[in-house]
Amino acid sequence: MKKANNCLLALALISSLSQIATAHASEILTGDTNNPEISTFASGSNIQLLFHASGLMANDHKRINYQISDEFGKQISSTSVWINADGNGNASIAVSAPASKLGYYRVDAALDGGTKLSGAGTRPAGFMSYAVVLDPASRIAYSPQLSHFGLQMNATRFQTNSPLPYLGVRWVFGVEDGWSGLEPDYAGEFLATHNAVVKEGGLWPGYDAGQENLFYGGKPYTTYVISPFTRASTPVWARGADSINDFHSLNAAGLKGIENFASAFAPAFAQLFPNQSQRYYQITWEPQIQPSWTNTSITTTELMQYYTNTYYALHSHDPNAVVAGPTEFFDDSAYDGNCFALHTVPCEMQQLQELLSAGFAKYIDAFSVHPYVTAFPPEPLTFLSSLRAQTAAVNKAAGKSLPFVGTEHGYTIYDSVDPGIRTYLNQALGAVRDPEIVADLNKALGDIRISLMMVGEGAAYDMGFYLNDFGTAPGLANTDARGFYWNLDSAYADQTDKIGPKPMAPAYAAMTKILDGSTAIGPLSGLTGTQMGYRFTRGGTTILALWDYGTTNSVVKIKKATQQPDSVCDWMGNCKNSATTDGNISITLGAAPVYVIGTDL
Numbered sequence: 001m002k003k004a005n006n007c008l009l010a011l012a013l014i015s016s017l018s019q020i021a022t023a024h025a026s027e028i029l030t031g032d033t034n035n036p037e038i039s040t041f042a043s044g045s046n047i048q049l050l051f052h053a054s055g056l057m058a059n060d061h062k063r064i065n066y067q068i069s070d071e072f073g074k075q076i077s078s079t080s081v082w083i084n085a086d087g088n089g090n091a092s093i094a095v096s097a098p099a100s101k102l103g104y105y106r107v108d109a110a111l112d113g114g115t116k117l118s119g120a121g122t123r124p125a126g127f128m129s130y131a132v133v134l135d136p137a138s139r140i141a142y143s144p145q146l147s148h149f150g151l152q153m154n155a156t157r158f159q160t161n162s163p164l165p166y167l168g169v170r171w172v173f174g175v176e177d178g179w180s181g182l183e184p185d186y187a188g189e190f191l192a193t194h195n196a197v198v199k200e201g202g203l204w205p206g207y208d209a210g211q212e213n214l215f216y217g218g219k220p221y222t223t224y225v226i227s228p229f230t231r232a233s234t235p236v237w238a239r240g241a242d243s244i245n246d247f248h249s250l251n252a253a254g255l256k257g258i259e260n261f262a263s264a265f266a267p268a269f270a271q272l273f274p275n276q277s278q279r280y281y282q283i284t285w286e287p288q289i290q291p292s293w294t295n296t297s298i299t300t301t302e303l304m305q306y307y308t309n310t311y312y313a314l315h316s317h318d319p320n321a322v323v324a325g326p327t328e329f330f331d332d333s334a335y336d337g338n339c340f341a342l343h344t345v346p347c348e349m350q351q352l353q354e355l356l357s358a359g360f361a362k363y364i365d366a367f368s369v370h371p372y373v374t375a376f377p378p379e380p381l382t383f384l385s386s387l388r389a390q391t392a393a394v395n396k397a398a399g400k401s402l403p404f405v406g407t408e409h410g411y412t413i414y415d416s417v418d419p420g421i422r423t424y425l426n427q428a429l430g431a432v433r434d435p436e437i438v439a440d441l442n443k444a445l446g447d448i449r450i451s452l453m454m455v456g457e458g459a460a461y462d463m464g465f466y467l468n469d470f471g472t473a474p475g476l477a478n479t480d481a482r483g484f485y486w487n488l489d490s491a492y493a494d495q496t497d498k499i500g501p502k503p504m505a506p507a508y509a510a511m512t513k514i515l516d517g518s519t520a521i522g523p524l525s526g527l528t529g530t531q532m533g534y535r536f537t538r539g540g541t542t543i544l545a546l547w548d549y550g551t552t553n554s555v556v557k558i559k560k561a562t563q564q565p566d567s568v569c570d571w572m573g574n575c576k577n578s579a580t581t582d583g584n585i586s587i588t589l590g591a592a593p594v595y596v597i598g599t600d601l
Contacts, residue, residue, distance in 0.1 A: 026055035027053065027054070027055040027056060027111060027113070027115040028053065028054045028055050028115070028118055029051065029052075029053050029064070029109065029110065029111050029115050029116065029117050029118060030051070030052050030053075030117065030118050030120075031049060031050065031051050031052075031107065031109060031117050031118075031128045032049075032050045032052075032128070033047060033048065033049060033050065033097070033128070033130045034046075034047065034048040034050065034094075035047075035130075035161070036050075036498065037158065037161050037497065037498050037499070038158070038161060038162075038163045038166070038485075038498075038499055038501075039128075039129065039130040039131065039499070039500050039501055040130070040131045040133060040163055040166045040167075040501055040505060040506075041099065041130065041131065041132050041133070042132075042133065042134070042135040042136060042137075042166070043099070043102060043132055043133065043134055043135055044135065045099065045132070046096070047096070047097040047098075047099045047130060047132070048094045048095065048096060048097065049066075049094070049095050049096075049097045049107060049128075050092070050093075050094050051064055051081075051083070051092065051093050051094075051095070051109065052090070052091070052092045053083055053085070053090070053091045053092075053111060054089060054090050054091075055089055056085040056089040056090070056091060057085065057089060058085060058086075058087050058088065058089055059084070059085055059086070059087060060084075060085040060089070061082060061083075061084055061085075062082070062083050062084075062085065062091065062111055062112055063080050063081070063082050063083070063111070063112045064080065064081050064082075064083060064093070064109055064110070064111055065078075065079075065080045065109065065110055065111075065112065066078075066079065066080070066081075066107055066108060066109035066110075067079075067107075067108045067109075068097070068098060068105055068106065068107050068108075069105075069106050069108070070103060070104060070105070070106070071103065071104040071106075071440075071441050071444070071503035071507075071572075072441065076098055076105070077098055081093060081095055097130065099132045101132070101572070101574050102132050102133060102134060102506060102510065102572045102573045102574050103131070103132060103506050103572035103573075103574070104129065104131055104501065104502070104503040104505070104506050104507075104572070105129060105130050105131065105132070106127050106128075106129050107127055107128050107129065107130070108126055108127045109126075109127070109128070110126075119473075119474060120486070120488040120489075120490075120498075120500070121469075121471075121472060121473065121486060121487040121488040121489055121490045121496070121498075122468075122469040122471050122472070122473060122474050122481060122483070122486045122487045122488075123474065123486035123487075123488060123500055124474040128500060129486075129500050129501050129502070130500075130501065131166075131501035131505050131506040131509075132506065133166050133167075133505075133506050133509040133510070133513075133573070134509065134510070134513050134573055136165035136166055136168075136216045136217070136221070137216065137217050137219070138513075139165070139168060139513065139516075140516070140517060141170075141221075141222035142170075142516055142517040143277060144170075144224045144276060144277055144278040145277075145278070145460070146516065146517045146518070146519075147170035147171065147224060147461065147516055147517075148170075148455045148459070148460070148461050148462065148512075148515060148516055148518075149168060149169065149170060149171065149451065149455075149461060149462060149463075149464075149508075149511070149512045149515075149516065150169060150170060150171025150172060150224075150226075150407075150461055150462070150463035150464070151164075151167065151169045151171075151172065151463055151464045151465075151466075151467055151484070151508075152172075152173060152407075152408060152463055152464070152465045152466050152467070153172070153211065153466060153467030153468070154176070154467075154494055154495040155211055155467060156208045156209075156211075156495060157492075157495060157496065157497040158497070159209070159214070162214050162216075162221075163467070163485070163499065163505075164211065164214055164221065164223065165214065165216035165221045166505075166509060167484070167505060167508055167509050167512065168508070168509055168511075168512030168513055168516060169223065169512070170222065170223055170224055170461075170512075170516070171223070171224050171226060171461045171463055172211035172212070172223050172224070172225055172226065173211070173225070173226050173227075173228050174209075174211060174212055174225035174226065174227070174272075174273070175204055175207065175225075175227060175269070175272070176228065176231075177205075177206065177231070178228045178229055178230045178231025178232075178233060179229060179230045179231070179233070179234070179235060179238075179258065179261055180230070180231070180233040180234055180235040180236075180246070181231065181233070182205065182261075182265075183235050183257070183261060184235055184236070185235075185237070186237060187237070187238070187253060187256070187257035187260060187261070188257075188260060188264075190205070190261060190264055190265060190268075191260075191264040193205045194264070194268050203272055204268070204272055207272075211223055211225070212225055212273075224276055224278070225272075225273050225276065225279075226280040226281075226282060226407070227265070227269055227279070227280065227281045227282065228282055228285065229265070229281050229282055229283050229284075229310075230247075230283060230284055230285065230306065231285060232246060232247050232284070232285035232286060232287070233246040233247060234246065234247055234248040234250070234254065235254070235257070237253060237254075237257075238250055238251060238253055238254025238257050238258065239251060239254065240254070240302070247284075247285075247287060247298065248298065249298050249299070249302035249303075249305075250302065250305055250306070250309075255305060255309055258306065258309050258310060259309045259310065259313050260313075262309075262310040262313035262314050262317075263313045263316070263317055265314075266281075266313065266314045266316075266317035266318040266321060267317045267318065269281075269318065270317070270318045270320065276320060277320060278320055278322050279318055279320045279321055279322065280322045280324050280366065280405070281310075281314055281321060281322065281323050281324065282324045282325065282327060282368055282407060283306050283307055283310060283323060283324070283325045283326075284303065284306055284325050284326050284327055285327050286327055286328065286329065286370060287303055287306075287326055287327070287328075300351070300354040300355055300358055301358065303326070303355065304355065304358050304359070304360060304363075306325075307323070307325060307360065307363035307364065308363055310323070311323050311362075311363040311364075321365070322365045322366050322403075323363065323364050323365045323366070324364060324365065324366040324367070324368040324405060324407075325360075325364050325367075325368055326351075326352075326355060326360070326364075326368070327368045327369065327370055327407060327408075328348045328351065328352060328369060328370065328390075329348055329369070329370050329371075329372055330348060330369065330371055330372070330373070330382065330383060330386035330387065330390070348386070348390070349386070349389060349390065349393075352390055352393060352394070353393065356393060356394065356397040360397070361394055361397035361398035361399075361402070362398075364402065365402065365403070366402060366403040366404060366405055366460065367390070367391060367394045367402050367403070367404040367405075368404070368405050368406070368407050369387070369390065369404065369405075369406055369407075370406070370407065370408045370409060371383065371387065371406045371409045371450060371454060371462075372408075372409045372410075373409075373446075373450065376411065376442055376445075376446050377445075377446065377449070377549045377591075378446055378449060378450055378453075378549075379449070379453075379530070379532060379549040380549075383450070383453065384453060384457070387453075387454075387457060388457070391404050391457075391458075403460040404458070404459055404460065405459055405460050405461050405462070405463075406451075406454045406459055406461075406462040406463060407463045408463055408465045409447070409450055409462075409463075409464065409465055410443075410447055410464055410465035410466060410482040411442070411443040411446045411447055411482065412443075412480055412481050412482045413439040413440065413443060413481040440502045440503055440504070441503055443482075443502070443503075443504060444502065444503040444504040444507050444508075445591050445592060447464060447504055447508075448504070448507050448508065448511055448571065448593060449532070449547060449549070449593065450462075451464065451508075451511065452511070452534060452545050452547075452593060453532075453534075455515065455520055455534075456520050456522070456523065456534030456535075456536070456545065457520070457522075457523075457534075458520050458522070459520075464484065464504075464508065465482055466482050466483050466484070467483060467484055467485060467499070468483040468484070468485045468486065468487040468494075468496055468499045469481045469482065469483035469485070469486055469487045470482070470483075470487075470493060470494055471487065471493055472487070472490040472491075472492070472493055473490060483499075483502065484501070484502060484504040484505045484508060485499035485500055485501050485502060485505060486499060486500045486501075486502065487499060488500050506572050506573075507571050507572060507592075509573070510569070510570075510571060510572050510573030510595075511571075511593075513573060514543060514545075514569065514573065514595050514597070515536055515543060515545070517538050518536035518537060518538040518543055519536060519537050519538070520534065520535075520536055521534075521535040521536060521537060522534065522535060523535075524544065524546070526556075527546075527556060528554075528556075529548070529550060529554065530548050530549050530550030530554075531546065531547075531548045531554055531556055531589055532546070532547055532548070532549060533545060533546035533547070533556075535601075540599055541597060541598070541599055542597070542598055542599065542600075542601040543595060543596070543597050544558070544595065544596040544597075544601060545593050545594075545595055546587060546589055546593065546594050546595075546596065547589055547590065547591065547592065547593040547594065548589035548590055548591070549591065553588055553589060553590040554588070554589050555586055555587065555588055555589070556586070556587050556589055557584040557585070557586050557587075558584060558585050558586075558587060558596065558601060559583060559584055560580055560583055560584065560585060560598070560600050560601065561600040562600045563580050564598065564599060564600055565577040565578055565579075565580070565598075566578045566585060566596055566597060566598030566599075566600075566601065567595075567596070567597040567598065568585070568587060568594060568595070568596050568597075569594070569595040569596075569597065570592065570594060570595075571592040571593045571594065571595075575595075575597070578596070578598075
């Protein structure tokens, strides 16, 4: 009998252990914030972390262990909280989150036993995040001429809780369809469709104001809208027989059709956005000559026709028109002299010179570029020399200084479209070692510093790419991870309704807040080694943006005219007064930019 009882006890123990193992295997831990759509908060907000566990043993008592760290992995807090499962094995709890500083907060969480926080969309498992930024209500809506930052996105699902005011985004692409989308079937289609829509009380064919007509705190939030115009695509009926992709030379119908389209489009666009003192029309989009990124074989003469046949039509129907182009890349030494892997010779400067020789500068009001770079850090590459060479060539041809703008750039951690080209970029960004921390940090460092160089060199505005990751899951095969945010809803590959911030989001918010409304004076003198910096002014205030792209920190001394204290702000916007010694302030520089704000710098 005793032996039988022992057997029964053993079986019971085995059964119990089996149930525990099964329960552990089925455990799921998820997390959110109390602003779950964007997890971005104005300073002073009450921030809550919302944890939910399922698959627990009925009525179990379990612990969630979580650590919160900043963008550099420095721990801010570490704590545990107990949860009590109900009879179905579910448990939820809300806890207060730290928010004493502006910036990025990463929350690593797991249940006792090791079950990690589940991934969501493109965000890997193990953590969630939130960002704290300056209250958008404190932002000033400067004129288009003094608003320097924009972002590409498709944010129509964020109309009532948009991240744009938190980020300080001002320039956006609106009416997303270009020529081929608005006239897919025949010349004059847009005018007919637009007139019909307006007759019925509408504004624009298929118009969805995802990036415009925004509000924050019950007050309007101003954005400035750019037209993509052709959006790198030619209507089928207008195409010459020279391309294997969507962007073609123009046949006879296309030559007349694009002029008529410009004449119809400009007044409609001006009517849709009547309060803009500048309305940008970006005519072409990365139109490299063969061999090229878009695999077109369009010639310089054929590309010129897009401008000669639209410039006067746009200006005659919109007095505030700013015609921009051609939106090329930069030559980049990281490709051993090749523009892109498909190229056989350096082409960007060559193509630009050919366009300028054909009179291109007469048909643009602004020079637009896509200032991508292909390795990290960007500063040792040919980025600045290419930018300066191209703008100088355009200004020389125009006989005056033309505005220049950047309308797309952004590092990626991994790229499902083009993985081979960026293998070394992924390694440089740290994706192989730790894609969730190092790569996201370096993406932010690289993108912010490129924007500072663009605006510091005099760009009217610079646009990042992209609001959120393209894709529905983490990893090379699933996504192009250029986003300022993770896409947290796997139901949408792009036009998502839920995002989680990366370090780029709060760093960008600080940059836009500090520099909007300013005028670039140019590069700082007196810097050494790998130190970089630019000077800006706004009214009687001077703003310095400084960093060191080397592998070790350095110190720079900035001479002051008086003992008046200045503000020194980190790249997330946390500011403190500086100390002056012998007429100088000493600033430690590293990879993350520092902003110095004062009146006597």
